[in-house]
Amino acid sequence: MRRVTALAAVALLALSGRAHGNPLTMYGSGARGVGMGGAQTAASRDSSANFYNPALLARLPHLEIDVGYRLTLPDLRLNDHSLGVDSTRGTRMSLAMPGQLGGVHLATGLSVYLPDQQLTRIRSLSQEQPRFALYDNRAQRIFLGVNLAVAIGDKLSLGAGLGYLTATSGSVTLLGRVGFPDAADSDLRLSMDVDVKRLVYPSLGIAYQLRPWLRVAGAFRGGLQPITDLSVDIQGDIGSAQRDPIVEDAAVHLRTVSLSHFQPAEFCLGLEARISSRLTLASDLALHRWSKFRNPAALLESELELGEFNEFLKVPEPLLLAATSYHDILIPRMGLEWLAHSSARRDVHTRVGYSYEPSPAPEQIGVTNFVDNDKHTASLGAGLTMREFGPFLSPLSLDASVALALLPSRSHHKLSPIDPIGDYRSSGSIWQFFMTSRFRF
């Protein structure tokens, strides 16, 4: 009874959860963590700690390699019609290497996510076009994280790491003659200069073994909003090779700048309670700083110098990008793990989890349509650990989980009668499937 009372008190105070902002933070990392509702800030017990809380790497007894696969099937709807939001799938690999250095227990870790479809996806729509803003780009990009953790005594662990994302900037330049009226008569030299820049954000973690059965932990993940900056320049004469040019030294410059793949800063606190020898409870609460989310619509800058043709071209009027007015959110997560079977040869775990993610998006009443809904996610999972799987791979764990996120219907009432979109309802569901194999050495 005393244990339950203390547990309840800590649960009320706990502020934790997993981070959010790249493919892993959207859907979780590892089948065990997902099966427990993502409540892993204090409860991660494998190399997925690279993602949930790097401090926990220091408590792993073995070198571990995880290889897993994730499939996500969203069915997101407006007015009960599917938008056809992409399914996403990809391979996750993570590594944890604990060891001793000068009497200090250290661990390093590495986590990689490789999406199947696109290594990165950049799509910036006009701010008026309805879209589920959190599911447009973010699930489709490569992710890399490296971490270092240290155990201080028997109870305290600290961890830190860097997450790597990318931003794209570059230009395409065409120099020469633009054929007119026959475009095939063009004589242009192409040069491209595109950089995929590295963006780095920090992640920090701390864990403390408060009681033999109770661990509390906290984690932080930095936020960022990469900028995509692309330009196209065409310079040269307009005309045919056999005649004097119609326009000399014509120039077209197009540049698009957009913000995409926003990742909110995330503050997470959590606990893990071993209620009995068979039952483990995990709980998280996370703060996601969505209030920093800026309008991701693209700005197009165009400069035209086409002589007498200038008057025939309509250059779009400058548009103002409206504020998104997103707000910070608190996400509670809860998970249970039950040791269903234990023998000298194998353990079997079953897991269940739940999380509630309130939408950071306000009702879309104005010109923007950055849609999002609250999300209730329920998950189930199971894991099999074979203690003896051969001389080199011992033991081996196989985990699988399935999660269903439900997005209850939400209405968006437009204030203006001349809004070209009008009122609509948003709703949907997202199925998520995970499998992970874990090798310990």
Next chain:
Amino acid sequence: MYVALASASTACGLGLFADEGGGADNLPLRGAGPYRVQAPDFDTPADEPYVVAQPIVSLLDPAVLGDEIQGYEIFYTRIEDQSSEIWQVELPSIDQLPSSAPQPVLAADADWEQGVVASPSLFVDGEARLLYYRGGVDQRAIGRARSEGPGQPFVKDPGNPLFAGDDPFLAKSGERSFLVYCDPEHRRIYLRESEGDDEFGEAQEILARRTGSELAFDRLAVSAPALLITPTLEGSLHFGLFYAGTTRNQADEAVEAIGYVARFEGESWQRFLKGTAIVDAGPAGAGGPAPVIGVSSATLFFHQPRQGRGRIAVALAP
């Protein structure tokens, strides 16, 4: 040197399988536009943007039933010499030729019609079809006829003409009927409401030509209103009104353009796109709007003069 910043759509991806990016199917829209005129496509039999055109005769004021899935039934004013009748043709899709020969639907046979029936507006009421139209030349007035089903003849209302006016258009919401029309001189557009189909109430002026604005596309006249009524999620009504405006171009020729105004019930009308035209139809202009709003796209039929006679054309949004 022109410099501008504008909102734009960009997309790119690098991937193992490079799937097409999704997430943009079935986008909702109210149909206000702006519309782009259907571009010529040499792989289709249609003469884009024209979907209905005939030699010699002039086709004006389309009224459209159907949708992009079922195909369209297009009613229009057919003018040949001094004769003006209402005809109908079936169109499988906007990139196909009509699937049926044009058929006459209504001809002038009443004295008040003065040999002219024009500006049809169709409303489907179960199996039956209500046709509102304009008759008369010197004294333009509104009449109506009823057909008991597709292919059945239209029988004119013995109470015709209903009242003076031109370019009628009927819309309904539940038991409430709304008839919009313009005055015979095309100075203003009015709205009359009825709890049924028969007794329309007092006329309310809802739009006037903008004589005070040199740049307004509706400086000389307003005409051809088309009213869309949709319930909001809060249960009130939204009124969207397409209409044609007339002004003079630099050659001092009358040219039409299509505009859009809207309001929530009980509130004032607001002009879309700051009161500019919603279709860039080129120097020939566009008139007689007939919108068809789908799940995620809107099709706007309109008439456009070409080589001295009107043709039915189409524009799309988004």
